[in-house]
Amino acid sequence: LAESKRSFPSPWVSFCKIFGLSKLFPSSRLFARYSLPYLDKEKQHKVEVLAGAFMFLRREALDKVGLLDESFFMYGEDIDLSYRIVQGGYTNYYIPERILHYKGESTKHGDIKYVKAFYGAMLIFYRKYYPHSGWLVSLLIRLAVLLKASLSAFAGLLGLKRKPRTKHRRLLVLCREEEFEVVKAACVKRMPGLEYVNLWNLDEERVMDAICRRNQMKRFTDIAFCYPDARFEQMLLLMDKMVDKKITYHIFINGELKIENGKMH
Structure with missing residues (x-):
């Protein structure tokens, strides 16, 4: 800043x-x-x-x-x-x-x-x-x-103040496949306007793979991490490396979303 x-x-x-x-x-x-x-x-x-x-x-x-x-x-x-x-x-x-x-x-x-x-x-x-x-x-x-x-x-x-745009929210969840439905349900409950929800399966790919292919993740408006499947240092690294700094981040811990609306500045 x-x-x-x-x-x-x-x-x-x-x-x-x-x-x-x-x-x-x-x-x-x-x-x-x-x-x-x-x-x-x-x-x-x-x-x-x-x-x-x-x-x-x-x-x-x-x-x-x-x-x-x-x-x-x-x-x-x-x-x-x-x-x-x-x-x-x-x-x-x-x-x-x-x-x-x-x-x-x-x-x-x-x-x-x-x-x-x-x-x-x-x-x-x-x-x-x-x-x-x-x-x-x-x-x-x-x-x-x-x-x-x-x-x-x-x-x-003059009506020059910008009106907030209607945002189509698209969520990517980073977790193991067996936990996806639970995390998805919690996210849908907290974010009813979600357009769609996708899984980044940590059973098949690492968090580091997501960091390397961050350009493919630009279409998502929200990213949810499941802890401890994704460690905090990995979350911070991915946030820092993401091209789009307006993405909203969420952390899923012990059955619920503990942290919401974290943004990199």
Whole structure:
């Protein structure tokens, strides 16, 4: 995700972010410093800001610079912590590892609540570290919120918001043949709109075979793993290697679906 590696939101970096210069010139080291899109996401980099959702820290660093600032309600607290860590003499590194995110929901970036929360957090950051530019930044942030709110309302009036598409769900179950009917019944009960259900027979083929032939699995919208027929490390490897990152994953354990809607990010 773009938020995984960022620069400190200095007045210039924030100006480029608020007024879209970073999106217009994603390869520019002058305009696109906010989320550093010009850095290879598959390589390790020394960066200023890391995402608090997936961060490893030294205990001694936290003891020295302090914990999260509770002035931030949502967003900005990881920027604040990253700033204090660097000020404390430490270095932040972006490391390109995958994570599995399941059973959660993220704030939608186009939502007005997100806009207010995000730019409100930036305002707290500026009042804390850039007190002399507070009035200018406050004005820019309020203009940004007003602009984005107006665009969102205008798009709603014109009916430009995307309507959710009716999805024909097609399920592939990875399990042994003798367990297929039980798993299938549980899946059909939880997903009544299934168009069809197919078996990847683990008595005949390995999970690794599925990983090697992942291009053949693109027509499926859902994949269900039966544990322990498929081990967790195999599930994660297959998810990471799949071409279509929008597939929904399910895990069948001890007679029921324990985990649903896990997606790779």
